[in-house]
Amino acid sequence: MIDARVLTQGESTSGGVRDVARFFNRHKVIILLPMVLFAGAAWLIASYTPPRFVAKAVLALDARKVQIVEHEIVSRLPQENAALRTELDVIGSRSAADEVVDQLALTSDPEVLKESRGGSLWHNLACGAERAVPSWFAWIAEICPAAESSTMPPLNRSQVADWIVGNLKVSNDGRSLSIDVAFTSGNPELAARIANAVAETYLDDQVRTKSVSTVKARDWLHEQLNQMRHDLETSIAAVEDFWRQSRLNDAKDETRSFQSLDQLNAKLLTARSDLARAEARLKTFRESDPAMLPDGLASPMIQQLRNDLAQIDLRIAEIRVHSSSYRLDDLEARAVFLRKQMNQETNRIIAGLSGEVQAARKEEAELTQAVERVEKHEAEAARSRFRLTQLQREADANRSMYESLLSRYREAMEQEGLAAPDARFISRAEAPGASTYPNEQRFLLFGTIGGLAVGGALAFLRDGFDRRIRQTSEVEMATGVPVFGLLPKVSGWRGIQPQDYPLSDPHSQFCAALARVHTVLRAPLSPDLTQVVLVTSAQAGDGKTSFCISLARSLAKTRLRALVIDADPYRSQVSSLFGAPVFQAFAPIVGRPNRLSDIVQVDSKSSAHYIPAPTEDDLHLLIHSGGFKALLEEARHAYDIVIIDTPPVMTSPDAALIGRFADTRLLLVRWGRTSWDEITATVGFLRLCRVGLDGIVIVGADTDSARYGQLASSVAAPVDARLIRPESYRRLTDME
Numbered sequence: 001m002i003d004a005r006v007l008t009q010g011e012s013t014s015g016g017v018r019d020v021a022r023f024f025n026r027h028k029v030i031i032l033l034p035m036v037l038f039a040g041a042a043w044l045i046a047s048y049t050p051p052r053f054v055a056k057a058v059l060a061l062d063a064r065k066v067q068i069v070e071h072e073i074v075s076r077l078p079q080e081n082a083a084l085r086t087e088l089d090v091i092g093s094r095s096a097a098d099e100v101v102d103q104l105a106l107t108s109d110p111e112v113l114k115e116s117r118g119g120s121l122w123h124n125l126a127c128g129a130e131r132a133v134p135s136w137f138a139w140i141a142e143i144c145p146a147a148e149s150s151t152m153p154p155l156n157r158s159q160v161a162d163w164i165v166g167n168l169k170v171s172n173d174g175r176s177l178s179i180d181v182a183f184t185s186g187n188p189e190l191a192a193r194i195a196n197a198v199a200e201t202y203l204d205d206q207v208r209t210k211s212v213s214t215v216k217a218r219d220w221l222h223e224q225l226n227q228m229r230h231d232l233e234t235s236i237a238a239v240e241d242f243w244r245q246s247r248l249n250d251a252k253d254e255t256r257s258f259q260s261l262d263q264l265n266a267k268l269l270t271a272r273s274d275l276a277r278a279e280a281r282l283k284t285f286r287e288s289d290p291a292m293l294p295d296g297l298a299s300p301m302i303q304q305l306r307n308d309l310a311q312i313d314l315r316i317a318e319i320r321v322h323s324s325s326y327r328l329d330d331l332e333a334r335a336v337f338l339r340k341q342m343n344q345e346t347n348r349i350i351a352g353l354s355g356e357v358q359a360a361r362k363e364e365a366e367l368t369q370a371v372e373r374v375e376k377h378e379a380e381a382a383r384s385r386f387r388l389t390q391l392q393r394e395a396d397a398n399r400s401m402y403e404s405l406l407s408r409y410r411e412a413m414e415q416e417g418l419a420a421p422d423a424r425f426i427s428r429a430e431a432p433g434a435s436t437y438p439n440e441q442r443f444l445l446f447g448t449i450g451g452l453a454v455g456g457a458l459a460f461l462r463d464g465f466d467r468r469i470r471q472t473s474e475v476e477m478a479t480g481v482p483v484f485g486l487l488p489k490v491s492g493w494r495g496i497q498p499q500d501y502p503l504s505d506p507h508s509q510f511c512a513a514l515a516r517v518h519t520v521l522r523a524p525l526s527p528d529l530t531q532v533v534l535v536t537s538a539q540a541g542d543g544k545t546s547f548c549i550s551l552a553r554s555l556a557k558t559r560l561r562a563l564v565i566d567a568d569p570y571r572s573q574v575s576s577l578f579g580a581p582v583f584q585a586f587a588p589i590v591g592r593p594n595r596l597s598d599i600v601q602v603d604s605k606s607s608a609h610y611i612p613a614p615t616e617d618d619l620h621l622l623i624h625s626g627g628f629k630a631l632l633e634e635a636r637h638a639y640d641i642v643i644i645d646t647p648p649v650m651t652s653p654d655a656a657l658i659g660r661f662a663d664t665r666l667l668l669v670r671w672g673r674t675s676w677d678e679i680t681a682t683v684g685f686l687r688l689c690r691v692g693l694d695g696i697v698i699v700g701a702d703t704d705s706a707r708y709g710q711l712a713s714s715v716a717a718p719v720d721a722r723l724i725r726p727e728s729y730r731r732l733t734d735m736e
Contacts, residue, residue: 026672026702027459034458035451044449049339051435054184055191057199058426061087084172084179087423089201092170097161099205100197106160111187116155116163170199176428183329188431195429206421218412221405228402235395242391246384261374268367275360282353309338411457444698447723468675475669475696478676479683484515484666484695487547489702498699499549500576500681502557503605517697521641521664522560532632535697536646536655536660538678542670543699545573548645552608560640565601565631567658568647575612578603596634609639623657632661649682656689664694671701 024031061084090096106112155163169182181199185191312335316328469475472483486511490498501510521533537544545568552562566574580601600609614622622628637640644662646655659665665686669679686693 022702023459023463027455027462030462031452031461034455035448038447038454039444040447043442046438046440046443049438050186050439052184052186053188053191053432053434054182054436055188055195055429055432056180056182057195057429059179059181059199059202059423060426061179061423069395084177087202088170088172088179088260090205091179091198092165092168094165096201096205097164097168098157099201100164100194103155103198103201104193106164106194107155108159109190109192112156112160112163115186115190116160143285164198166192166270168194179423181429183429184437188433192429192431199425199429203421203423203425206423210420214412220249221409221412225402225405227404228398228405232395232398232402235391235398239388239391239395246388247265261371261378264367264371264374264458268364268371271360271364271367275357275364278353278357278360282350282357296568302342302349304339305342305345308344309335309442312338318721372591389634420503468672469669469679469698471588472698474699475679477710479679479693479696481667481683481693483522483698485513485697486671486701487513487517487697487699489671489700497577498543498546499553500605502550502553510550511554514550518551518555518641520557520695531640531664532636532642532644532662534644534646534655534659534665535668536659536666536682537648537668537670538650538674538682540571540648540651542668542674543647544568544648544668545571545577545645547668547697547699548643549577549608551608552610552643553606555641556603556606556608559637562608563610563635563639563642564610565635565644566611566642567654569613569616569618569619570652572613574610574645575601578608578610579605580612596631596638619654623654628658629661649685652679653685653689656686658690659686659689660693665691667693667696669698671695671698673700 022325101107164183167184169180170186171180171182172178173180181195181202183191183192183195183198267552312331316331316335319328319331427622472486476483490496490501490510496504498510501508505511521531535544535548545566550566552564555562566572568574578601597715599611601612604607613619619628622631631641644658646658649655667679667682667686683693
């Protein structure tokens with residue numbers, strides 16, 4: 001069975017350098033043709049593209065600050081990346097281009113008109129072809145005169161400004177404050193002139209901006225000074241009027257008033273403190289048990305009573321510890337009497353403390369009223385002083401503002417003639433001596449690389465869809481049939497046909513591979529048994545007939561008697577390839593079998609014999625009548641090896657019919673031409689017909705693509721004497 005998984009895999013290549021070389025050699029036309037086309041197109045484009053020149057002027061933002069006045073109307077540029085990017089946009093803006101157009105009068109400059117109306121790449125190529133062959137293509141002449149005419153209409157300001165912006169490049173390297181102003185043009189002098197004009201326009205714009213801003217600031221300051229002078233006079237008059245109307249005391253009266261208020265506040269605090277202490281003592285006496293009063297609050301009498309009561313309680317406790325039946329009425333009565341006296345003493349103290357609290361409250365209320373009267377008077381005076389202070393501060397602020405505006409106005413007057421740009425020229429643009437575009441070497445490099453990329457992609461695409469046979473191991477694995485030989489592709493430059501190699505170049509690789517094939521074929525079961533070899537292929541044109549003749553001539557050189565039978569009546573080429581002038585086809589005669597002596601032809605260049613092909617009907621009659629089998633039996637006695645050239649399996653079933661009479665059946669496969677589908681169909685058909693294949697021979701192999709170890713060596717295999725029949729046995733008898 002044929003392994004379908006192997007067949008669907010197609011060709012598999014290793015990742016080594018040799019595989020890459022073989023891949024390139026196999027697809028060299030597909031890879032090199034796009035490379036040549038792309039490189040030629042790139043050279044053509046570079047040749048007919050007008051040269052472009054780049055002139056560059058360099059500006060530097062001045063980081064040094066030369067300050068004559070204290071305050072500048074227009075501040076200097078900050079040394080920040082955002083500010084630098086903004087200046088780049090200003091230089092390359094449309095408004096700057098408009099100023100350059102007006103300054104240089106570019107709308108009527110013939111060089112500008114010619115370049116701004118220049119044609120596209122197609123126009124340049126057409127004009128170049130028209131100059132090369134002016135009379136060959138009439139339609140090309142219709143393209144060029146329009147651009148080459150000397151009566152071109154002028155451009156307007158907007159069109160020229162667009163042309164300048166499109167060819168202007170303003171850049172910064174990101175590490176410094178320098179600005180590159182580059183302009184690209186087909187005229188080097190024009191490019192330098194416009195680059196310098198753009199830079200000068202930027203510097204002039206900075207000076208103009210500062211001058212205009214200074215004049216505007218001066219006029220605005222003059223108006224503000226007049227208004228501020230009026231406000232200052234009004235505020236001073238308001239201060240004087242309020243001072244007269246408020247009648248505020250002098251500083252000594254204010255000091256005495258503040259001292260009196262401080263004394264009243266101090267007395268009020270003392271009264272409130274005394275009231276708080278009296279209320280606290282009164283609350284303590286009212287809420288506490290006389291026996292539990294602290295020593296600091298209790299009177300001497302209460303302390304004495306509390307000590308006596310403690311002794312009585314101690315005595316009662318001791319007695320109860322020693323005897324529970326002892327009567328304690330006297331001690332308990334004494335304790336009750338002491339507690340009653342303590343309560344009476346406490347009530348007397350509480351009444352005294354209540355009187356003290358009332359007196360403290362009255363004193364605190366009188367002091368509070370006195371403080372409020374003084375504070376009210378002081379509040380009215382403070383409001384008047386605050387209002388006076390506000391008016392005075394307003395007057396002072398107006399005076400300060402007036403003086404500041406006056407100072408700035410004087411500085412503005414001084415700055416009118418001191419405006420200077422924040423940038424300066426480092427180098428002015430000069431007319432370049434060499435063009436920067438097009439770079440022919442770069443064009444060729446990119447064209448070559450692009451062509452290689454396209455060619456490689458096409459080669460990989462073709463290789464991915466290629467299902468043709470290119471490797472021996474996969475053929476053997478897929479079909480289960482061994483490969484007897486791998487014949488290399490012969491060079492057409494030498495003018496030698498494959499069937500002539502055994503005679504013209506016997507030491508070539510092709511003959512060495514043939515030696516390997518007939519070495520395998522010269523191994524029959526018995527040395528005395530002639531071997532009948534059938535050779536077929538999948539499709540016509542695979543080199544089947546050339547292989548049969550080459551094999552026969554190679555065997556003949558080893559002193560073996562070989563016979564080639566042409567059993568392909570559809571494409572009979574055995575006779576012509578042997579060099580026979582006349583095609584003698586044999587035909588079966590009813591009642592009389594064909595004899596070898598009647599139909600065998602001798603090769604004029606070697607000792608090989610051959611039989612020309614019969615017609616299609618005669619071949620079928622021979623096969624079905626048994627004549628072909630009898631012919632083979634007769635050939636077995638006269639020859640060492642019989643080679644049958646049969647039609648391709650995919651075009652005729654004759655190979656399956658004749659294969660039953662052969663000892664060895666070979667399938668010829670064309671390297672890089674026979675597909676997996678064809679070999680699958682061929683092997684499957686022969687197996688359905690009960691005809692097995694004994695071997696496969698691959699012809700036309702590329703020695704650079706194949707693994708050369710699979711080819712035979714250049715030394716012919718030695719002849720085995722056992723396989724050579726005696727001369728008398730191999731020679732036909734006179735009767736035959």
